[in-house]
Amino acid sequence: MTHVPSAAPFDPQTATIAIVTFNRSNLLTRLLTSIGEMDPKPGRIVIIDNASTDDTAEVVESFRDAVAPADIVYRRMETNTGGSGGFSEGMRVAYELGSEWIWLMDDDVEVLPDGLAKMGKWAPRFKSIQGRRYDYDGSAFYWQYRVAEPLGIPIPFAPAEFDASGYKAMNSGCFEGMFIHRDIVQQIGLPDPRFFIYWDDQMYGWLASRKTSSVIVDEFVLRRTREIKQWDMGIRHMNASSNAYRYYIMRNRAYIKKYYRELGVYRPVPFALGTTLTFGKELIRLVFVERTVRGTSNLFRGLRDGRKIARDASWQPMPPLEAATTTGR
Structure with missing residues (x-):
């Protein structure tokens, strides 16, 4: 473009x-x-x-x-x-x-x-x-x-x-x-x-x-x-997270899927692989950054709630905006 x-x-x-x-x-x-x-x-x-x-x-x-x-x-x-x-x-x-x-x-x-x-x-x-x-x-x-x-x-x-x-x-x-x-x-x-x-x-x-x-x-x-607590991987860092982040990282994959479907770019197999890789990355973050294995339940809970979002037939993407009139400077 x-x-x-x-x-x-x-x-x-x-x-x-x-x-x-x-x-x-x-x-x-x-x-x-x-x-x-x-x-x-x-x-x-x-x-x-x-x-x-x-x-x-x-x-x-x-x-x-x-x-x-x-x-x-x-x-x-x-x-x-x-x-x-x-x-x-x-x-x-x-x-x-x-x-x-x-x-x-x-x-x-x-x-x-x-x-x-x-x-x-x-x-x-x-x-x-x-x-x-x-x-x-x-x-x-x-x-x-x-x-x-x-x-x-x-x-x-x-x-x-x-x-x-x-x-x-x-x-x-x-x-x-x-x-x-x-x-x-x-x-x-x-x-x-x-x-x-x-x-x-x-x-x-x-x-x-x-x-x-x-x-x-x-x-x-x-x-x-x-x-922020980090793991230095050379070219990039991996930051520490939280249970809330772990939940939304997995749940919100469903919203990405919804947008992809709406715009005609969703491909089930590659997207499922992306979800699996995301889950694996969060496990690595737990072990190597936060030095624990506690918190995995939030990943599974996010996946579960994401499936509910994926089945919501009433879902719509955010709509375009009407032109607003400039006020002030």
């Missing part, structure tokens, strides 16, 4: 940073501090609070002047909708506010001072862009930017190096830094909140890549601020 240049040069004021946070006001403080030090700044910062019980609301209020001239739009959810629900709501708010570009991120990163300028450099050429991140220790974080479509899983050792072009084609996505144009959001709709956590960003990035040339660019724009 060839990329189509945007109609106009990038204007930072048309961009919105959409953040999802939950009970991590200390990490949110670091992120908002980094946004305050950015040059240029975005026009808006949308903060989706997944029903936090800490001082998140007070922290947000304390930063309104520090991030000026960017406007802060704060939304507190009534319940914790997971990362999937938070990013869906953040995308909805940013889109309805008329944002041309939406930059998604969790609360456990900070933005480099020239991060938006670096992303904006690519905005006239592409409409779905992923930048690079530094890990907690300052090393380059490797993200699996290619999906083996028939299997429905990431390719773990896709080449990490960039050539002189400075970008590589991707067919996936990561909500820790996805930079996407409103035209693509309108066509594919909002991120699917039904995932709750896991696979949601991969699916959304894959959907975007079917509408436009999606790329990862050789620009470091974010830094992770939370240390």
Whole structure:
């Protein structure tokens, strides 16, 4: 697929940073501090609070002047909708506010001072862009930017190096830094909140890549601020997980299957192999990262509940959006 240049040069004021946070006001403080030090700044910062019980609301209020001239739009959810629900709501708010570009991120990163300028450099050429991140220790974080479509899983050792072009084609996505144009959001709709956590960003990035040339660019724009237990495998790391993640990793395979069927790319045998490989990877994560064998019941429970989703004849994918009228800047 060839990329189509945007109609106009990038204007930072048309961009919105959409953040999802939950009970991590200390990490949110670091992120908002980094946004305050950015040059240029975005026009808006949308903060989706997944029903936090800490001082998140007070922290947000304390930063309104520090991030000026960017406007802060704060939304507190009534319940914790997971990362999937938070990013869906953040995308909805940013889109309805008329944002041309939406930059998604969790609360456990900070933005480099020239991060938006670096992303904006690519905005006239592409409409779905992923930048690079530094890990907690300052090393380059490797993200699996290619999906083996028939299997429905990431390719773990896709080449990490960039050539002189400075970008590589991707067919996936990561909500820790996805930079996407409103035209693509309108066509594919909002991120699917039904995932709750896991696979949601991969699916959304894959959907975007079917509408436009999606790329990862050789620009470091974010830094992770939370240390996670890892197994260093050389080219990449395998992070520690949790019982909740293990459950949703397996359950949400059913949602991927649903989207694949809807779009006519589902192939039963390769997809089943992808599910088996995912199950095996989670067992390896338990043994080599978390040094335990407890937690396997959550994998089986996820598979069981996924079968119920797969049989749901009423299921529909997220719909395209109506064009929203731009309000303000």
